[in-house]
Amino acid sequence: MPDSTPGEHLSHDDFATRHAPMPIELPFDDEEASTSVDLKTQLIRFVATGALSAVFDFGLTLLLQEAFGAPFWLAKAAGFILGTTIAYLINRRWTFRAEPSKARFVAVVLLYAVTFFVNVGLYNWLMHEWGTAFLMVALAFCIAQGVATAINFIVQRAVIFKIK
Known part of the structure; x- marks a missing residue:
């Protein structure tokens, strides 16, 4: 923006041709978005992204659960929301290399709603069955996450990231 002196009105003519800002993009590569990434590359990227998201x-x-005494379902629900948000942002841009799309976003929200209930429900059920020993918590988390991840990958690859 040009320098101005106090009280001087700035011209806003340049805003007439600007577009609304795009969502946050992660700088994994500089290539244009393309859904032509091969299955092996997508799977490796999906697993790497999933591992990072699972840590969060x-x-x-x-x-x-441990520090605040939250119920299993509530703790897992909050973790799921954080993890899937991170995963979506990375997967859309890096794994599937897809441009932003309202239709795709709606499809992802619907998919995540389904996998939310699968993931949280399975985790909650296993925690009540197995107890709260750390090994059981980790195992229940991995099983619930694994089932949700498999559903996510299949639906995202076959349906969501083919939507224009």
Whole structure:
């Protein structure tokens, strides 16, 4: 923006041609978005992204359960929301290399709603069945996360990131 002196009105003509800002983008690569990434690359990237997201999910889940005494379902729900938000932002741009799309976003929200109930429900059920020993917590988390991750990958690859 040009320098101005106090009280001087700035011209806002340049705003007439500007677009609304895009959502936060993660700088994984500089190539244009393309859904032509091969299955092996997508799977490796999806697993790497999932591992990173799971660290945040599990960390918040444990923190809320252990430090704040939150119920299993509430702790896992908060962890799931944090983890899936991170995963979506990375997967859309890096794993599936897809441009932003309102239709795709709505499809992701619906998919995440389904996997939310699968993940949280399975985790809650296993915690009540197995107890709260750390090994059981970790195992219940991995099983619930694994089932939700499999559903997510299949639906995202086959449906969501093919939406224009």
